[in-house]
Amino acid sequence: SSGFKGADDLKECRLLDIQQISDCTVNKSIKSAPHFEIETPGPSQNCSLDITLGTNRWTEVLETHLPRGLSHASAMVRTASLTCFAGMTSDVFFSLPVNKRDYVTSSSVHAALSDAVATVRSAACRAIGIVSCFSQILSSPCLPGEFIKAIDFNTQNSSTPVRITASWALANLCSSIRFRALELQTDPTADLLDKSTISLLVEIALRLTKDGEKVKSNAVRALGYLSRFIRFNHHCDAVDDSRNSVFYGDPVCLQTMVQALMSSVTTGNVKVQWNVCHAFSNLFMNDTVRLSEMQWYDLHMQHLPVFY
Secondary structure (H helix, E strand, O other): OOOOOOOOOOHHHHHHHHHHHOOOOOOOOOOOOOOOOOOOOOHHHHHHHHHHHHHHHHHHHHHHOHHHHHOOOOHHHHHHHHHHHHHOOHHHHHHOOHHHHHHHHHHHHHHHHHOOOHHHHHHHHHHHHHHHOOHHHHHOOOHHHHHHHHHHHHOOOOOHHHHHHHHHHHHHHHHHHHHHHHHOOOOOOOOOOOHHHHHHHHHHHHHHOOOOHHHHHHHHHHHHHHHHHOEOOOOOHHHOOHHHHHHEOOHHHHHHHHHHHHHHHHHOOHHHHHHHHHHHHHHHOOOOOOHHHOOOHHHHHOOHHHHO
């Protein structure tokens, strides 16, 4: 089994978010995929052997089986092949040789952009969404841009399942960007994305808040992650360094994001409402946001307390 539980399974992503705002840390045991039960003297050796065995198995699969599956004439086989990528953990992915990691990402992006079958493209977006959870991928100079291109393209697809998985991938990518952006506070020399890319992510997320409920729930999650690190107050000392200019966001952008969230919380289902409240928790932790100073603050925020 790949270990993937579906596009709606956000439990692990939520766990990371909760730990950012909670004094309580939950310890989780992460196994590589496929899962191996090995009896060894100590837990650290067990984890190391588990990753090694998983890496060896994945290398074999990537060299022998998946190339045939991904090029198979049957859309069902291509879909199953791409779904395999959803079972790969971060430890296993980054223990693979660079050419194997490139094969995973390039195959997913290619299928998302080029395959004519909706189920295949949905599986490709799911694979992109899994790899997007690995914040280290932002270190690649080209990979985030390729992911965003594939995500943006598929969020405009006529197939609802494709848009759902594409929006899920968008939210996961924004989550990784948020974690990386917050790390920049202690490592200002690290590279991230340029301002136009961040603006594009905001634009995509805003557009998707007007889609169906399952797409909208991912869109507001993405907006929440983006609102956590965008610097909305140009007078804040934290943004004096020009290297952080990528984070600049004007008050109009902030108002548009808040309006989209409030519209979603009043019209969406319970899951959308939960994600909106979660998004506001990220927004409120942004120390450059001064909502009380905005003229539109009382008008838009008066509906939020009913969900507390």
